[in-house]
């Protein structure tokens with residue numbers, strides 16, 4: 606059975622990834638801070654689908670706790686075939702008023718943890734010749750909106766995914782960034798606002814986000830944008846970047862030629 610590690614797998618979008626992947630026969634490793642909540646989710650998924658669900662209680666902003674997760678994802682004896690870097694946080698204060706500790710926490714979870722886990726996962730995936738990484742970004746990454754550092758962290762996730770993807774060219778390891786719009790939370794299915802939200806194309810069902818991103822990963826796309834309204838905007842915004850990707854690919858090949866040429 607393939608194994609998927611999902612950070613933030615105990616709630617929201619991460620839980621939707623966990624359910625989707627378990628339904629497709631993946632054994633799971635779920636990572637989050639609250640071990641009790643993790644155990645409840647793991648038990649439910651295990652009972653429903655029969656897959657093995659391992660849990661790791663860790664705060665991914667803490668280097669020592671994160672190291673446990675890095676070792677697990679890197680372990681060649683117990684391969685992880687798919688890493689979903691989903692855990693993320695948004696500090697809702699305006700930047701100039703936000704406590705610095707909240708801002709650094711946001712950067713540590715949304716950026717540092719994504720980079721460290723991806724770095725830990727790739728060598729084993731590359732030597733095995735298979736593996737996939739899903740990095741959950743956000744449509745906010747495109748928005749020049751006021752707020753904390755959240756949008757900037759998500760813009761970083763998209764740029765980072767591009768960089769990693771270019772580095773993986775010629776291997777069978779794939780990586781995709783998920784440019785997610787507003788996602789319905791579980792409580793949105795019961796409140797009075799729920800009906801309006803469900804009808805709005807701006808609000809996305811978590812399972813639709815998961816399905817779209819997994820389909821885009823299979824197609825080898827670097828960026829997945831669930832929801833037609835977001836896709837329309839992103840297609841427009843990404844047009845120059847798509848050309849740059851092609852250019853970078855060609856330039857990258859040139860660099861490889863140069864580095865293997867002793868005369869260069």
Ligand SMILES: NC(=O)c1ccc[n+]([C@@H]2O[C@H](COP(=O)([O-])OP(=O)(O)OC[C@H]3O[C@@H](n4cnc5c(N)ncnc54)[C@H](OP(=O)(O)O)[C@@H]3O)[C@@H](O)[C@H]2O)c1
Pocket residue numbers: 612613614615616617618619636637638639640642663664665666691692693694695714741742743744785786787788789
């Ligand atoms: N919700 C949206 O509308 C939306 C839109 C676009 C993008 N996104 C992105 O989608 C991802 C998931 O968002 P969500 O709304 O589904 O989140 P959520 O419901 O708040 O769940 C967050 C998950 O991450 C875990 N987590 C939080 N801090 C952590 C830490 N320091 N270390 C380890 N695990 C931690 C949480 O468990 P514990 O609390 O137990 O640690 C939980 O399992 C995020 O990257 C978010 O930026 C969300």
